[in-house]
Amino acid sequence: xxxxxxxxxxxxxxxxxxxxxxxxxxxxxxxxxxxxxxxxxxxxxxxxxxxxxxxxxxxxxxxxxxxxxxxxxxxxxxxxxxxxxxxxxxxxxxxxxxxxxxxxxxxxxxxxxxx
Amino acid sequence: xxxxxxxxxxxxxxxxxxxxxxxxxxxxxxxxxxxxxxxxxxxxxxxxxxxxxxxxxxxxxxxxxxxxxxxxxxxxxxxxxxxxxxxxxxxxxxxxxxxxxxxxxxxxxxxxx
Numbered sequence: 001x002x003x004x005x006x007x008x009x010x011x012x013x014x015x016x017x018x019x020x021x022x023x024x025x026x027x028x029x030x031x032x033x034x035x036x037x038x039x040x041x042x043x044x045x046x047x048x049x050x051x052x053x054x055x056x057x058x059x060x061x062x063x064x065x066x067x068x069x070x071x072x073x074x075x076x077x078x079x080x081x082x083x084x085x086x087x088x089x090x091x092x093x094x095x096x097x098x099x100x101x102x103x104x105x106x107x108x109x110x111x112x113x114x115x
Numbered sequence: 116x117x118x119x120x121x122x123x124x125x126x127x128x129x130x131x132x133x134x135x136x137x138x139x140x141x142x143x144x145x146x147x148x149x150x151x152x153x154x155x156x157x158x159x160x161x162x163x164x165x166x167x168x169x170x171x172x173x174x175x176x177x178x179x180x181x182x183x184x185x186x187x188x189x190x191x192x193x194x195x196x197x198x199x200x201x202x203x204x205x206x207x208x209x210x211x212x213x214x215x216x217x218x219x220x221x222x223x224x225x226x227x228x
Binding site for chain 1: 221
């Protein structure tokens with residue numbers, strides 16, 4: 001397996017524009033996580049899914065952020081409208097459903113810059 | 116969420132052992148202790164995990180205190196490539212029994228040649 005695949009790797013957009021980040025989890029993994037990383041706040045868990053269903057979105061910062069998982073092999077994180085303070089590296093991760101015994105695999109991240 | 120406490124930074128020399136401590140005094144009986152590391156410009160990478168017993172794998176060893184309120188990640192012979200931020204995490208039960216990983220600030224490990 002190629003691992004967790006995120007696209008794009010880099011995104012530069014203007015304030016007010018819509019941004020969509022994409023993630024392909026490892027085949028067979030039932031859990032999918034979205035994280036955001038900044039220097040000030042470190043790695044923050046935004047939302048996670050189990051079997052394509054959002055389980056906990058309490059980390060989503062505002063209504064401008066939304067995430068979907070239409071099928072087991074694809075998820076999106078959308079920001080509309082984007083703001084400069086959304087600039088960060090966004091990571092997607094996936095894991096098997098065997099509770100605490102299993103590891104999570106992370107993608108390479110998408111570096112988002114909002115100007 | 117159960118929290119972990121780690122030193123902000125540590126420094127060691129190449130080819131020497133490194134012991135990275137972590138305190139997790141509020142751990143519950145079902146929480147697994149996970150360690151991840153993040154190399155520069157990369158996503159976090161799994162290192163090791165355990166529940167009660169000490170664990171070894173090709174990357175590192177994990178020593179867990181008998182009361183489970185602390186643990187130590189051991190890199191037996193550090194190399195320059197081990198320079199990274201190391202995160203100690205409790206994989207905890209979330210909503211509807213699902214598990215989640217909540218990261219703290221981690222320990223930035225510097226390896227001197």
